[in-house]
Amino acid sequence: MKTLFLRDNEISLKEQPVPVPCAGDALVKVNIAGICNTDLELIKGYMGFHGVPGHEFVGVVESSADEFWIGKRVCGEINYACDNCDYCRRGLERHCPNRTVMGILNQSGAFAEYLSVPLANLRLVPGNVPDKAAVFTEPLAAAFEILEQVHIQPEDSVAVVGDGKLGLLVCQVLKLSGCNLTLIGKHESKLALAASWGIAVLPRGKAEASSYNLVVEASGSPSGFDSAMELLRPRGTLILKSTYAGNLELNMAPIVIDEIQIIGSRCGRFQPALRALSNGLVNVTDLIDCVYPFDQALAAFEHASQPGTLKVLIDFNA
């Protein structure tokens, strides 16, 4: 089968045998896969990953010990848990210390014609959600994760810092809470896109300091942290969505004096995202920058790595 392979900070097309799933797994034929910023970070050496990357996909189950799944259109939760530890027992498989992670940690990913996915991780895609929307399930779930961690109230004054793909998804999800929401970004075209969804927008540097009780840092850069801190009111909450290499220099005193709360936020459950897609609560297809056939996957990565690019998809059936 055709795959995209990462080794020593380089990706290339590579022919590999179709995986043979173990008893608890299904073999899934990939329809579309999305390129995430994390994939670009992996190429730079993040997580020391080598193998087939890719963790945003939609596909069809080709074979499975459980016949229910055969022929079903699915996406897949990316954390493969042990199902036998304290975290798994508490429903926190995403934090299982024994986990592998699809295309990120010791597990082959979705930039391949086929991949093997544990049955427990499969999620049925509702019939009214097209492939080009379903492929956003994973990043959309990461946006919904914020609502699992924090109770956002309708009177909350909320800012999202960063108008990239994740920031734009986060905005759409937080808007559902009825809160007073502002997107703060650097890119005119992306701010215009958010404005077209009815979201208030401000260019970086124009937002009033100390005037938000919740700020989401989704800029993907260390400078976003300081901007986000400045915007927070005393007793405010900062949600960290960005991961990047390197350290941050931080003065802790204001965090203590103003009793600021900082919450790291990573993967979310898929079902809320799939429900939102099915119910038309969010618009993800506006986020598609372009779609490449798999044969041009390297060009797709080149395109995705240009600053300011929105979602680049790879279509295995094109």
Place this chain on the structure above:
Amino acid sequence: MKTLFLRDNEISLKEQPVPVPCAGDALVKVNIAGICNTDLELIKGYMGFHGVPGHEFVGVVESSADEFWIGKRVCGEINYACDNCDYCRRGLERHCPNRTVMGILNQSGAFAEYLSVPLANLRLVPGNVPDKAAVFTEPLAAAFEILEQVHIQPEDSVAVVGDGKLGLLVCQVLKLSGCNLTLIGKHESKLALAASWGIAVLPRGKAEASSYNLVVEASGSPSGFDSAMELLRPRGTLILKSTYAGNLELNMAPIVIDEIQIIGSRCGRFQPALRALSNGLVNVTDLIDCVYPFDQALAAFEHASQPGTLKVLIDFNA
């Protein structure tokens, strides 16, 4: 009246006129005042304070427009709020942006024979709480602040890092939740004191990594932050109680990946602390290192600045 005065990083005894309280204030004659680490930081230049420091005290109301208070034994909430802003209206006077703070920010403090305190800040000391216990109300309230911010559950595995005065108070308060509590410190004698209260103790470096779901950083030093982070499980909560000058270098990725929550924690309400003292729920008098008469206040400060010292009190009636 006799006062202790701080200017240009130096404290000295200074004779000053007795304050004349405005209509909304009471004049309080100080019985005992306590030396806090913050006072030692003020001398080093923290907050750029000059004037009379001191924010831990117990005294007797000498005069007041409201006759109820005259002759009453009191302590006083240290944040003097405007009572007219959004924070004050939400009961968060401690975060009023227009506030002054007793002996810390634009407000004369308690290392003086008399001080003027707003009536709204006075708290009656229960009759069964002696002065040498009541003087701990402010730091004990700061320990109770954690319980206002976080719901600690009886099954929680909790570590307090730092066996100083604040760490020992925090331990006693968190123990009340029934949680599985461990104090982690560097000083054999202080760990022994906590053990005598029935608290599990471990020397620094001996605690198991990733095994606590709540960690309180009360060490007062930047190295405490890294220790505290190491102890946390994924989805764990880190309470920051220490303030110190200078920056910390921080890798944010583990905070996001493990979805860690960091919460700054400062002043607390006085009533829970006074109730705990009155009900005998905490032992504060064990924390007294020694008591100096006011005439020896400079020696008291010298003593308090020695590493490892517990609470040093200044008695105005001795």
